[in-house]
Amino acid sequence: MKFHMKTVSSALLACALIPASQGLMAQDKELVIGTNNWAENIAVANMWKILLEDEYGYDIELSNVSKNALYAAMSQGDIDISMEIWLPVTDKPFLEPYKDELQVHDAWYEGTGLGLVVPSYVEIDTIPELKENADQYEYQGSPSILGIDSGSAIAGLTDDAIEQYALPLSQVNSSGPAMMAALDGAYVNEEPIVVTLWSPHWAFAEYDLKYLEDPKGVYGVNETIYWFSRGDFSNDDPWLTEVLNAWKMDDDTLGGLMATIEEVGDPEEGAQQWIDNHRDIIDKWLAAGDKTN
Structure with a gap:
């Protein structure tokens, strides 16, 4: 097979212009x-x-x-x-x-996170404070924590938190999108709401949120x-x-x-x-x- 010198030279020049790291991976x-x-x-x-x-x-x-x-x-x-x-x-x-x-x-x-989350504009900072302010966190007429599906690990931990902290709130389980829609509606109107969330999650980039402190360690420690x-x-x-x-x-x-x-x-x-x-x-x-x- 015959090669024209011009063609070969052009090909070599093109290869020479590719960065070394990318050339090796090409x-x-x-x-x-x-x-x-x-x-x-x-x-x-x-x-x-x-x-x-x-x-x-x-x-x-x-x-x-x-x-x-x-x-x-x-x-x-x-x-x-x-x-x-x-x-x-x-x-x-x-x-x-x-x-x-x-x-x-x-x-x-x-620094992964897991626990109960509220908008930063609410005044409470700990899970025990929910007990004294439960009436502010009503959902469909009842003091509630909005969660995801009942079979999830975080739902089970939230049931444990309700029991260990003797919270007068019920967990309302639904889909993740439904929970986030409720959070969005409350956030827009600056209304109190408490949801189950974890980090990393896109919600923390969209909203100004905070975890409620968990002195009993129900939700465990941060991971990597x-x-x-x-x-x-x-x-x-x-x-x-x-x-x-x-x-x-x-x-x-x-x-x-x-x-x-x-x-x-x-x-x-x-x-x-x-x-x-x-x-x-x-x-x-x-x-x-x-x-x-």
Whole structure:
């Protein structure tokens, strides 16, 4: 086969203009990311899918499975990475059977929260104060705590809180969107309301909220979110390992990402919009991979 020197020279010039880190990653690389239906999990998984596919030539599959299935599949090599493991308490039982086959990497979010939340404009600051001010927190004619589905962990903890603090309020269980709609309506009118919430959640980027102090520790302690992988992943992809280890988010950045997705109504479109508006943050994460080249 004959090649024209001009064609070859042009091709070489084009390759020379590609940054070294991106050039090394430009080859197709398949990656399965395990996900679940938590809002923050869907948000960050779609963010990384867009970044790695559009800018570094990866072929990403998002595999939405239950937690038990995720850990088992990753231990067998069918899932490469997952963006979210809560430690030291929440996800320890899922990790324990596979701790020799899986690797927990660096933290990307510190200080998770779980508990009863009120708008910052209300005057109470602790759960015991709800007992004295229950009449202010009426919902449909009865003092109430608005929660999510009755089978959730936070719903069970809220039942415990009502019992341990002897609160004269009932928990009203519904869907997450219904709870958030009630919060939005009360917030707009600056009315008292108490809901069950957790961090990270997009609500903290949209509203000025506060956790009620929990002196009995019913809702437990704050935890840390890490990313994790099959055991040999860091050897197979040292570049992405360094990049994900450099990845850090807080209530403002993660809450903003989730709020954008909520507003747009589509995880990929919302993540893309957030990426376009936060290149300075993202470029710092990506630059961490340069030292592996």
